[in-house]
Amino acid sequence: MKLKFSRTLIYLFLFMGAALMVLPFYWMISGAFKTSAEITQFPPVWLPASFNLDNFKFALETAPFATYFINSVIVTICCLVCCGFTTILAAFAFSRLQFPGRDLLFSLLLALMMIPFEMLIITNYRTIVAWGIHDTIIALIIPFTSSIFYTYILRNFFASIPDSLYQAARIDGCSNWKYLWKIMVPMAKPSLVTITLLNAIACWNSFLWPMLATNSPAVRTLPFGLYAFVTEGGAKTERMMAAAAIVVIPMILLFLFARKYIVNGVARGGLKG
Structure with missing residues (x-):
């Protein structure tokens, strides 16, 4: 009886935690279909009276989200291919090849993981300006072609x-x-699938670097395009939620379909060696 009660309590806490995690996404998606009156109504309206697409239409007409989406896809695919290739070669070298200082070099690389990406922003920015690739798609790809x-x-x-x-x-x-x-x-297919999925999510959601490395709307990605839309399209909450849904839904679907591979790959790759 005590064991059954403990298990019920654990499931209750898990359910509460899951609800707290899912609630913001549900509010965003439902808010994207609401009118201005419904979004500000108190007590809150959990379901819109009708699922109209006016907010999505306004977002797509106000900002070139189709261009942002294509740019995000191009950047994500290029980063996945380049990072996957360099990761495979580096992992093979550090696991199988024998050369002087291999373990020391790998330890130094692991130590570099403690340095936040934000500390390298200025150096990376000066580099792309010196190379003459500022405000281009290539500038968005180069910093993410490898990962320790x-x-x-x-x-x-x-x-x-x-x-x-x-x-x-x-x-x-x-x-x-x-x-x-x-x-x-x-x-190594399980680990490679995990690496690919995690890298895709990171590249898709990248915001700080695209904001610094690009200026023109033609090379913006979705996260930076969303920021620009909030600035240029007004402060109406329902419209911002529609634009946010356009950005977030692809990654939500990817995670829902691939969450098993992410967990299994990290567990198998991170606990061995």
Whole structure:
């Protein structure tokens, strides 16, 4: 009886925590369909009287969200490809290749994880200005072409693969390049899926760097475009919620479909090695 009561209490707390997490997203999405009177009504209206699309229409007409969306997709895909390639190569080098100072270099890289990205903003900004790529799509991609954290996750997974497999492949004449792409990468699919999903969410939601690296609307991404819309489109809450829903819904759907892979990949990659 006591065990059943404890379990019920645990589920109750979990349900309350989940409700607190979901409530802001529900309020945002429902508010996107409300009128000005409904959004300010007290007590609050939890469901709009009718699901009209006027707020979404106003947002799409006021700001070029289609352009922002395309830019976000381009930047996210390019970052995923580049970061995935560099992460795989770095993880293989630190887990399988023997070279002087390997462990020391990897420890120094892990120490760099303690440095916030905001501390590198000025250096990165001066670099893209010196290269003449300020206010371009390329400027949004370059700082995110590698990641120490993702390298750490994948390196730990690679290190968990038995050395005997690598030695047997080398004896059979398999090159390091072929062993990496034919054997290790397929085996590391769970971790690679996790890295890809986490990187996609991070790139899609990036705000500070696009705000500094771009000026013109033609190269804005969705988060910075949302900020510009709030500034230029007025302070009506229902319209801001519609614009926010356009930005957030793709990532919510991605997370709902892929949450299992994120949790499993981090657990498998972060606890081994």
